[in-house]
Structure formats: structure tokens, C-alpha cells
Amino acid sequence: MADIERFGRFGKMRPKLTWINLFDIISAALVITFITVSELGYFPQVVIRGFYCDDRSIQRPYSGDSVTTCMIILSGFVPFFLIWLTEILFYFPTMTETSKVDAPSSRYKGSLYQTFYWFRKYGRGLIIKLLIIDAAKIFAGEHRPHFIDTCRPDVVCEGKEFISSYTCTNTDDSLYFIRDASKSFPSGHSSVSVFETVFMIWYLHRRVPKLPSILALPLIQLVIALWGIFCPLSRIMDNRHHWWDVLAGSLVGLVAAGITCFIDCRNFNKARPTTRHSAYRDHDIKLISNNTPYKEDTNLNSIVNCS
Template sequence: MRCASARFLRHAFDLLLYTSVAAALALTLLGVVNPASTKISCDDPSIRMPYSGDTITVTMLIVVTLIVPFFVMTIVEWAVPPSGQGSPPLREGLSRSWSYTGDIFVGGLFMFFLNDLAKTTVSEPRPHFWDTCRPNITAEQCRQPFVILSWRDCTNPLKQSHPRLIDSMKSFPSGHASLSVFSSIFMMVYIKQRIWGRSSRLLAPWIQLLWAVWTLYCCQSRIADNRHHWWDVLAGGILGAVSSFLTVRLFSVILFSFCKSFVCYYYVNIIFALLDIYLVYILPYIYFQLFYIT
């Protein structure tokens, strides 16, 4: 009875902590906590891009970050049971995949809170800031090297809601990049531990490649949609990679359930994931920006 009470109190306390983080995140996302003042230059072409919406919507991002991993891990847990066990029923596979999805949710929640806290604090204008905000400033102010603005200076020509309007001042770092990289690296590590060497030699790399392609497409779309600068995507990706590392290292049971040591090819996974997702992509993009855009 005492053990049951202690377990209940522990779960209740955990729920309270999760709820507090989710509530704080909601305050920033809904615009209850507004971003700090931002500094712009009227002649800066990087904030005068047209607003074109999102290729990867928030709904699509959540589906690929949480729901798709759950179904993938359910199939893996049912079809490829842990070593030393017989073929488990679907119920056991669902239980394990639900636990791993919880790891993604909790780690992603804390990571995204830090991401949006940085957005609100840094208050960097997005590439479409001028198109969305159209600040009410004079020609004399524009002759100054920099102008300090808040969301109250926006004329809001597109008639955006308040959360969307202040979102034009929350470019750094990219939330899409951080979430997509976070879930992709988590799933790459999971696939490595659960499938590699236990079935087709190419199945695990093929699935990992799909996650890498998804992340590349998501990150590239944020730049192509004029929603982020390239450094926002890079910073968001680094935040997602570090958060995924901490989630797997300190929170998730993936490694410790199926491996006898923490190494378990994890560092190899991280190195190749970062090389595939960033270095091969970011360096050519930086080169293109520096030498081909005048």
C-alpha cells in the first residue's frame, strides 16, 4: 500500500512538472508573453522577403515527430522482439513503443520550451518580417543605422492574429529544425539498436536514410519559405541534436534495454547523422550564400 502511494505521488509530481513546462510554453506560443524589442535596419534585404506560408505545417511536423515514430516502433517491437525473447504479442510491442514515444514527447517538450524561450528573448525578425509587420516608422528613423521596434509598431497589413504577428519577430532558432532533428536522431539511434544486424543488411540504413531525408527537406523548406535565415536552421538543428543526445543518454531506456554499455554505436550514429544532415547540407549552402549571391 505504501509503495502504491509513493508511486502515485511520484507520477503526480512528474505530471505537475510536465504541466508547468507545457503551460509556460503555451504562454509564449499564444502571445501572452510577448517577444522583446527587436533591432532592424530598413535597408536590410534579409527581412524584406515575401510571406508565403509553410510547406511543412505544424500539424505535419507533429505527425512526423510523434505519431509516425510510434507506429514505426510498434511494428519493430512486434516484428523484431528484443534479443533473448520469443515473438511477443502486439500488446507488449505497443507497451514498449508507447514508452519510447513518451521519451520523444518529454524530451521534445523540454527542448521546444528552451527553443521558444530563446525565440522570445532574442527576438530576431524573420525574413518576411517587413511583409508581415510593415512597421510604422518614418523616413527619418530609417536613415538611422538601426531602429528598435516592438510588436506594437507593426501595422499588420496581412491582418494576422496576435500570435502570428509576434511570430514574425521569433526567427532564432528554428523550431521546425530542432524538432525534426531531435526526432530523427532519436529514431536513427533506435533503428540502429533494434534492427541493425538482425534482418536485412540494408533495411536499417534505408529507414535511417528516410529520417535523414525528412530532416533535410524540413530544414530546407524553412529557408525556401522565407521563414528562417540559414543560421536559425543551423542553431535549431544543433539544439535538437544536443537535446536528443541528452534524452537518450539520461532519460530513455533504449540503450540500456538492448545494450550492455552506453557506447552501443551511439557516437557513430551521432557523427554520421550530423555529417549527413548538416555538414553536407550547410557547408554548400554557406558557400553558395558567400560566393554566388551578390
């Protein structure tokens, strides 16, 4: 009983608040605060770029967003439900839970723990990626394609003259929107959508067992891939980003997702489960005995080790 109280139901020692945990909490709070302040436009621009009067790439009209900021924020939580659905459908209990195989609560709780495990790693990679993107936007200070239409600089621009000093005279739009007109590089929407797409496609490829249908999984992955294609292209069509902004943002999202999946998630286990009995391996069966600490696999579901 003492061991159970110490290590919990799943045999994992309950974490204690230490100075290392406190450092992680403070670091996460600072990063999230920086991202929030930067996204709201309150962080001062490090580089104030000028512009050429004949630069047609920044003289396009603003036509709105096909993918709004609210949509891209909500899309960040969609993987949680997709992962949860996947874990519920293909959840197999460990040998230490065989007495509760048929209990709905066992499937619900086990799959939920597993979902939180993967989503935590997904969220960590997403936040680090956002930190890189927001820092790049502040230091790059590149004008969006609709910069002139949004800023309405107080200068008479003629010929090929370079304007280095100007003031935006637009009073119809918010200050946030005007400042955002100089944060084109790289594309945040593109990086987020590509990160989500690569992560989910990789996750499904590694975590879903062999199915009777050979087209089911590829079709699902194709639908997810459409999001990673449509969102970046919409940023160009809406005159919100230049093509190189979208390319750079997509590359950041691709690299960040690859590092998160392959290193942090350890490639979502070394192999996919093919049968129910593949969950029962000798190294997955751990017992509490002789006061030996019980250490559960880090993925909370020993279908296949994540180590």
C-alpha cells in the same frame, strides 16, 4: 497470488501516488502550459528588437510554409508508430512468458508496453527541447526574413537609420502571426525534425537485430534522414528563418536527441539481439519466491538489459 496482485502480470510494483509523483505531474503541466502559451503567441516578448532600414535580410516576402505547423505537430507522433512496428516485428518474449509465446495477445501487449516505454523517453526529451527553444525565442526576439512584409511598421525608413520604436500596422493577418514575425531564433521546426530524425535513426540502429539484407536498414534510416534535411532547408527557402536560426535549431535538436538516446534511454540497450536465443539469459530469468520482490527490467522486454 498475493505477490501477483502486488507486482502485476509483469512483476512490476504498481506505482502509488506520492508527493514526488504529484510534483512531476505539476511540473509537466506547467511546462506544457508554458509551451502552449508561447507557441500561441500569448506570452509577452521579453526583448523588442529594432531594425536598420537597409537590412535586406528582413525585407523578403512571405511565401507560406512548405512544412506547416500542423505537419510538424503530427510528425511528433510518427515515431510512436515506427517504434511499435519495430517492436512487433522483433518482439521476443521472456522466459517467464514462454507459455504464451504463440499467443497473438502476448506479442501485441508486450510490444505495446515496450513502445510506450521508449516513446515516453522520446516525449520527455522532445518537451524539454521545446521548452529551451520557446524560451530562447522569447528572449532573442529576432526578426524573421519576412518581418517588414508582415509587420508593416508605421515609420518612414530611409538610408541606414536604426528604428527602435515602431508599431505594426498590418490588419490583414492575425495578431499571432504578426508577433511570430519576431520569433525567428532559433528554428523550432528544425530542432523538432532533427530531434525526431536522430532519435529514430539511433533507435533503429540499436534495436533492430542483424538482418539478412545489408541494405534494408540503411535505406530506411536514409528515408528518415531526408525529413531531418528537408524540413530545416524548407525554412530557409520559404523565407521563414535565417540560415543561422536553422543551424542553431538543428544543433539544439541534435544535442537533445543525443542526450535522450545515450543517457535517458541508456543507448537503447548495450547490444543488439542477433538470435532468438539471445533473449534467454540467466540474469533475465527472475522468479517470485520466498516473498522476494520481483523486479522486472525497466525496458519491459528482456531481449537485452537496458541497464
